[in-house]
Amino acid sequence: MLQDVVRAESFLDHNQSLQLLEANEQLLLSSLVAQADNQSALQALDEAARTVGLDPLTKLANRTLALDRIKQAITHAERQGTWLAVLFVDLDKFKQINDSFGHAVGDQVLRRVAQCLLATVRQSDTVSRHGGDEFLILLDNLAKIEDALVIAEKIEEALLVSGGEENSFEDLSASIGISIFPRDAETASDLIACADQAMYMAKRQGPGGISFFVDDTDPLELSPRQVLDATPKQALQERSKAMAQQLKRQSKELELLREAHQQLLLSLESTWGPQTTVQSQSTRQAELLVNISAELNDPHSAIRMAMVALDRAQDEGPLTPRARAMLLQQTLDLRELINVLLHPIRNQA
Incomplete structure (x- = not known):
């Protein structure tokens, strides 16, 4: 009988040890899972912070970020007494690409155009997607107004080369409107509006047109070079x-x-x-x-x-x-x- 009691006590101690070991293993696994979840949450938070203000398709700055950048550039230009330009870029015949090849191909074209624009401008400039097939480019610290026209002409050449990489898009082009601070407007929203109006002036010239914002003037009467040579209003x-x-x-x-x-x-x-x-x-x-x-x-x-x-x-x-x-x-x-x-x-x- 005494031997049976000793065996029972020994069996009980063994079961408690197993339960304690199992509990420790579960605690360790839970701790590892919690640590992994915490790491994933931190990575997701970093990714969210990095992508705030970016367009999800092209990874360019979105409207909100672009507007904030233009406001900052205006403040800097006022303090330094320099020029800046806003380019409103609208792809020509993009609807036909979507209708003929589908939206997946259209998205691919938008991503290619985004990379083309980034490669054409300076690193200090801001390229943003305004919406649909429209892009905004902020050219800061311009030495002279003519530099904005030079960049616009380079964009047209780059788009033509990029479209030629596939036979379907050999005629890829854009209509580009240009507004200048402080000549045309003094606020970010007004600069964008002037560039938008100039873009519609450029569209009247045909695919690949470029136009400066010119108030109270028929855009068909003046080329961009003539606008630069024209006497300022003052x-x-x-x-x-x-x-x-x-x-x-x-x-x-x-x-x-x-x-x-x-x-x-x-x-x-x-x-x-x-x-x-x-x-x-x-x-x-x-x-x-x-x-x-x-x-x-x-x-x-x-x-x-x-x-x-x-x-x-x-x-x-x-x-x-x-x-x-x-x-x-x-x-x-x-x-x-x-x-x-x-x-x-x-x-x-």
Whole structure:
């Protein structure tokens, strides 16, 4: 009986040891599983943090991130006094690619275009997907505005080469609109809107068109190079102001000339003397008046050139119509005065 009790106690201790060992194994496995889950969660968190603001298809910056980058670039440009450009890129005939080859092929084209754009611009620039087949490119710290056009032309060439890698997309191209800070707009949203409008101007030129934002101008009348060479609006306003001041001075000179003619007429009436004197004075007066008449009728005279300049003024202010009317009236008055003065002299001749 004692031996049975000892065997029972030994059996009980053995079972408890097994249970304790099994519990320890389960605890170790649970700890390993928890550690693996924790590591996976950390990796997922890092991946989520890395991909915030990225387009899931192209891995480019999305709208939100692009808008934030443009705002930061504007702040920097204002502080440094530099230029920046926003390029609005819209693929031509992309709907036909989707309809003909399917959306999977269309997505492949978008990814290829994204890599093409990244390879064309500088590392400091931002390429983003605006939505669908539209992309935005932020060109920061431009040395001159013309650099934006150079980049746009390189993009067109790169897209053509990229499309030629497969025979189906040899004519791959994009319409590109360009807006410039601070020339065209001063906020990020306005810059994007101006670039969007310029892109539609480019589409009117045909596939592969490029256009700067030009306010109140037919985009078909100006090429991108002509837009760069065109006089800025501020310069036009300054030139118009200078022209108005010049016309004002010419008006005063014409008024002095009219007074001189009146004095001459009074002089003629008061100094009428002997016949020889009259003939001598008449000859001198005729020569003077003929010279004045020739000057007024000369298309290269100051008055006529001012009239032509006024007719061609691109930015007429309120003063310009009044100045033109004043010059025209004074010219007519002078001609009438000369005809009156010449009439008795011609009769004597």
